[in-house]
Amino acid sequence: MATGRTHRPATRSRGIPEATVARLPLYLRALTALSERSVPTVSSEELAAAAGVNSAKLRKDFSYLGSYGTRGVGYDVEYLVYQISRELGLTQDWPVVIVGIGNLGAALANYGGFASRGFRVAALIDADPAMAGKPVAGIPVQHTDELEKIIDENGVSIGVIATPAGAAQQVCDRLVAAGVTSILNFAPTVLTVPDGVDVRKVDLSIELQILAFHEQRKAGEEAEAQAGAAASAAQENNGKGPDGDVPAVMPA
Amino acid sequence: MATGRTHRPATRSRGIPEATVARLPLYLRALTALSERSVPTVSSEELAAAAGVNSAKLRKDFSYLGSYGTRGVGYDVEYLVYQISRELGLTQDWPVVIVGIGNLGAALANYGGFASRGFRVAALIDADPAMAGKPVAGIPVQHTDELEKIIDENGVSIGVIATPAGAAQQVCDRLVAAGVTSILNFAPTVLTVPDGVDVRKVDLSIELQILAFHEQRKAGEEAEAQAGAAASAAQENNGKGPDGDVPAVMPA
DNA sequence: CCGTCTTTGTGCACGCGTTCACAAAGACAT
DNA sequence: ATGTCTTTGTGAACGCGTGCACAAAGACGG
Missing domain, CATH: 1.10.10.10 (Winged helix-like DNA-binding domain superfamily/Winged helix DNA-binding domain)
Structure with a gap:
C-alpha cells in the first residue's frame, strides 16, 4: 500500500x-x-x-x-x-484534514460518509490565498501556511490529499513532518513516505483503465466467438463496440 | 470485484x-x-x-x-x-456516462484525468428534473429518462455511478439492461450484477476506516512500548490517541 | 573478434488468502 | 434428558502473487 x-x-x-x-x-x-x-x-x-x-x-x-x-x-x-x-478504531474520534479544495476536495468535504463513522473534518486547507476564509461545506478554508499549526492543535493523524499531482508530494512531506501518519491520496502520483506512515490511494483514472482492459478483453472474446473458426477478413461491428479494432490474439 | x-x-x-x-x-x-x-x-x-x-x-x-x-x-x-x-485498450475511444451529478458527480465530470486517456464523457445523467439542461463541465445534464437512449446511441459500455446509495442498485440495473458491461461505483453499496459485468468500487469511507485501523494499531503499539512490561492498570493517554482504549490482546 | 559489463527474463520457493468440508457446539422440540 | 437440526469455527489443501537469485542476452570497448 x-x-x-x-x-x-x-x-x-x-x-x-x-x-x-x-x-x-x-x-x-x-x-x-x-x-x-x-x-x-x-x-x-x-x-x-x-x-x-x-x-x-x-x-x-x-x-x-x-x-x-x-x-x-x-x-x-x-x-x-x-x-x-x-x-x-471507530469508537474514537478521528480528526481529518483535507488539503486541496478544488472540485474533488469540495466534494469530499460535502461527503456525508465522513462524519458518519467517527471521522470529523477538522480543517480544509488550500494553497490559493483567494480561497482563504471562504466557507466550503460550512467550514472556512484555511491557507497552507497554517498547515502545521492546524495539525498540531487538532491532533490530526489522518490527512486527505486532493491537490493536483504536482503539489501532492510536497504536501505529503509537510503533513508527515507535522505528525500525520496516515494519508489518503487522491492525486494521481506515487507518494514516497517514511516507514511507519500508511498511504492509501484512490485513483479514478487507474480504475477506469482496469475496466477498459476487461472491456476490451470481453469484446475480443465475443468477436472471436462470433467469427468462430472462419478466419474472415471482413471486420464485424456489433452495436456495442464503437470500434472495429479487434485486438490481436496475443502475438506469441 | x-x-x-x-x-x-x-x-x-x-x-x-x-x-x-x-x-x-x-x-x-x-x-x-x-x-x-x-x-x-x-x-x-x-x-x-x-x-x-x-x-x-x-x-x-x-x-x-x-x-x-x-x-x-x-x-x-x-x-x-x-x-x-x-x-x-486505450488506443480506442471509450465513451463514459456519469450518473448522479451531485457534488461528487460534478467533480468527476470536471476531472481532467478522464479525457486524458481515451475516456470521453459522453453524457451526464441525473434524476433531478431541475438539473436537466444545466451545464456541468461544459456538458448539459440529461434526465434519467433518457438513460437507455443515451447508452444506445453512444455505444456506451462503461458507466460511472455517483448517486446516493439508495438509488445505486436501480441505476446499475438500468445501465446493465441498456448494455453497459463495466461499472465504476462510488456509491457506498454492494452492487449485484449478472455474470459478464465488471464492477469496481471506490469507497472513501472504507479507505478511511482501513487507515483508522492501522492508526489505532500504531497508537496501541506505541502505548505498549511506552508502558513497557509494567502491567499498569492506569490507562495511559498519549498526545495523539484521544482515547485510552488499548485493544485487548486477542481474547483467546 | 573477443572479453567484460550491464540488464533483462525467468525458474523456484515461500507465504498469504481463499475455499472446501466437517466436526464441535449449541438451540429447540419432544 | 435425549435426539435432531442448524450454524459456527477451523484444519487442510490449493492457487495466486511476490521476491530472490541467476543464467542468458546483448551492448560496448579494445
Whole structure:
C-alpha cells in the first residue's frame, strides 16, 4: 500500500490479516443496515450475501476477532457492530484534514460518509490565498501556511490529499513532518513516505483503465466467438463496440 | 470485484494476471512522464522506482506482455507506452456516462484525468428534473429518462455511478439492461450484477476506516512500548490517541 | 573478434488468502 | 434428558502473487 517499503510482514504477527481488515467496513455497513431494521441476529450466510462475499470467508474473518457467534443461531447484530467498530478504531474520534479544495476536495468535504463513522473534518486547507476564509461545506478554508499549526492543535493523524499531482508530494512531506501518519491520496502520483506512515490511494483514472482492459478483453472474446473458426477478413461491428479494432490474439 | 460470482478463474488462461493489470496504468503514467521529458530508454530499476514497485515484479509484469526490453540497455520508452496503451485498450475511444451529478458527480465530470486517456464523457445523467439542461463541465445534464437512449446511441459500455446509495442498485440495473458491461461505483453499496459485468468500487469511507485501523494499531503499539512490561492498570493517554482504549490482546 | 559489463527474463520457493468440508457446539422440540 | 437440526469455527489443501537469485542476452570497448 505505502510506497517506500517492501519489507515488514504486512500482516502483523498477533494481528488481523490485511485482507480481512479491508472487508470489516463492508460487514459493518451491512450490519448497521440490519441494526436499523432492528434485526436481532444474522447468520453468516445472510450477512455474507448482504456484504457480497463468501460465507466461509466471512466466518474466517470473524474468527480473527474472536468467537462472537452462537452455533445454530448466528451472530448478534448489535454486539458485532460494536466489536467491529472497536476493532476498526471507530469508537474514537478521528480528526481529518483535507488539503486541496478544488472540485474533488469540495466534494469530499460535502461527503456525508465522513462524519458518519467517527471521522470529523477538522480543517480544509488550500494553497490559493483567494480561497482563504471562504466557507466550503460550512467550514472556512484555511491557507497552507497554517498547515502545521492546524495539525498540531487538532491532533490530526489522518490527512486527505486532493491537490493536483504536482503539489501532492510536497504536501505529503509537510503533513508527515507535522505528525500525520496516515494519508489518503487522491492525486494521481506515487507518494514516497517514511516507514511507519500508511498511504492509501484512490485513483479514478487507474480504475477506469482496469475496466477498459476487461472491456476490451470481453469484446475480443465475443468477436472471436462470433467469427468462430472462419478466419474472415471482413471486420464485424456489433452495436456495442464503437470500434472495429479487434485486438490481436496475443502475438506469441 | 463484482458481487454475485465467486466462480470463474478470475485470471484468464491466456491472459495477464489481475495484479499485473492493476499495475499497468501505474507504469503507463511513469512512462508518459519520461516520454514528456524525451527520455529514450529506461531500466527496470529506474522505472520501478518511479512507479513505486519492486523491479523484479515490474520485469515479470512486462514479461506477460512479451519481451519488449533490451538486455544491457533497458526498455524503449515510446514503444512501451504504445504496447501498454494497446494492451489496456486505450488506443480506442471509450465513451463514459456519469450518473448522479451531485457534488461528487460534478467533480468527476470536471476531472481532467478522464479525457486524458481515451475516456470521453459522453453524457451526464441525473434524476433531478431541475438539473436537466444545466451545464456541468461544459456538458448539459440529461434526465434519467433518457438513460437507455443515451447508452444506445453512444455505444456506451462503461458507466460511472455517483448517486446516493439508495438509488445505486436501480441505476446499475438500468445501465446493465441498456448494455453497459463495466461499472465504476462510488456509491457506498454492494452492487449485484449478472455474470459478464465488471464492477469496481471506490469507497472513501472504507479507505478511511482501513487507515483508522492501522492508526489505532500504531497508537496501541506505541502505548505498549511506552508502558513497557509494567502491567499498569492506569490507562495511559498519549498526545495523539484521544482515547485510552488499548485493544485487548486477542481474547483467546 | 573477443572479453567484460550491464540488464533483462525467468525458474523456484515461500507465504498469504481463499475455499472446501466437517466436526464441535449449541438451540429447540419432544 | 435425549435426539435432531442448524450454524459456527477451523484444519487442510490449493492457487495466486511476490521476491530472490541467476543464467542468458546483448551492448560496448579494445
